[in-house]
Amino acid sequence: MRYFLMMGIMFTLLVNIPVTGSAEYVFKKDGSIIEGVIQNEINYVITLKDSKNKILKIHKNDVIRILYTEQDLRQVFVQKIDGNEFVAYLVDEGREEYIFRYELYKPQEFIIPRKDIHTIKTRNPSALKVDGEIGTGSADLKWSPPYYKVKKYKVYYKKSLKEKYEKFLTCNESHIELNNLQSNTNYYIIVTSLDEADVESIPTNEISIITANISPESPGNISLKKISLSDAEIKWSPSADPDGRVVKYKIYIYEESKRKLLAEIKKTEVILKNLSKYEMVEVTAVDDHDSESLPAGVRIFLGNRIISISSEAIYPMGKFAELTNPGYGVTLYLSEREVYTEDFEFGVETGFYYFPGKNFKNNDETIVDSILCMPLHLVTGYHMPLTDYFSVVPSVMIGAAYFNVQYSTWSSSISAFNNNTTHSFDLSAKCMISLEFLVSQNFLVSLTGGLGTFIEKGNNFYYSSAKIDFGYRF
Known part of the structure; x- marks a missing residue:
């Protein structure tokens, strides 16, 4: 009697022991499958x-099996x-058998x-992964096709785990390039396949990418302004970021042609000391x-004065x-640069030109032997930098020129030429x-072309010119 009493107590305890798990599947006799976590099993009732x-x-009498x-x-x-x-759904397996359903949510097995069994293969595409680098607005994907003939693939994507997969693209091959994505954005992606009867498979593995x-x-507008003989203030316009925010700026300097990081700051200006040590300064923007960003730079010059010497060819025109x-x-x-603004230049030019002579009247009565010209001009120019090393500089000069003209006149009385000299000062x-x-x-080199005129007693003597300049900034 005691033996049977103890057996009854033990059976009751076993039936009422709470059972907990992490991921169970309850197969009901009506064909439904419930996934969840079993909280307990008491008196033939499963709490899930x-x-x-x-x-x-769920009453145990309504259950076919529980997968733990x-x-x-x-x-x-x-x-x-x-x-x-x-083709079927594999719903359970044991040591010696497999259990299948033709329709997943019907109880017939x-x-x-x-x-x-010789082979079991999944019927859906698999091994979805990124193929190459992910761009700012695109990503290449590839996957392994299923065993059967595929009519097309559906590539689903979303931006949040909480969203449902609703947006999709279609393709015929087991790879695709996703375009028109937002930069700096997280995307979740799966792929399904459709057979000839338009039956859609279950999805591949889910992947997450970040563009x-x-x-x-x-x-922009980087500028350098000297505040002393050795120091300068560098300013620039704030940078924009299309998909984030700018958090700081990096200041780089070139010293003996080597680029070095000088500082990281949040302001849009910096004081640069000991200019004589550096050749150039660059500023980049850094986002969150x-x-x-690409750098914006400005050359560092020890002075604003330029002295240059040039060789020039002059081609007379018209008269x-x-x-x-x-x-x-x-x-x-x-000249002196950065007068009033950093792009203007003012200076003075002088020199001499030599012109070989030519017959004045296209006859032998008067012959020009030579012309010596010594101009003095005031010059103003405007610099338009296209790169850090190349600028276009239009300029205008006005002034006067001294002329020494050596010419010969034919004397019929002595049947010989008389040598003569004339002098003049003309506007230029x-x-x-x-x-x-x-x-x-x-050091700089310039190639210059120009059009000029000498004004003598109301007559304009036009010419074109071409020259090469060799300059030094100090």
């Missing part, structure tokens, strides 16, 4: 919290040893011994994802061409455009 955290009470382990309830392709093939960040724009042949000369130019003006190349921190 489903995937939506809802508490359900994670189960991949996907459609599979099965090939038997005898050569027969079929069938069992096949393991020894009769690349767009770097901020370069700082540590992406760095002037009737008096003389093309000439040549040398000029000396002294000239328009030029230069292509200026910065060779080093202080």
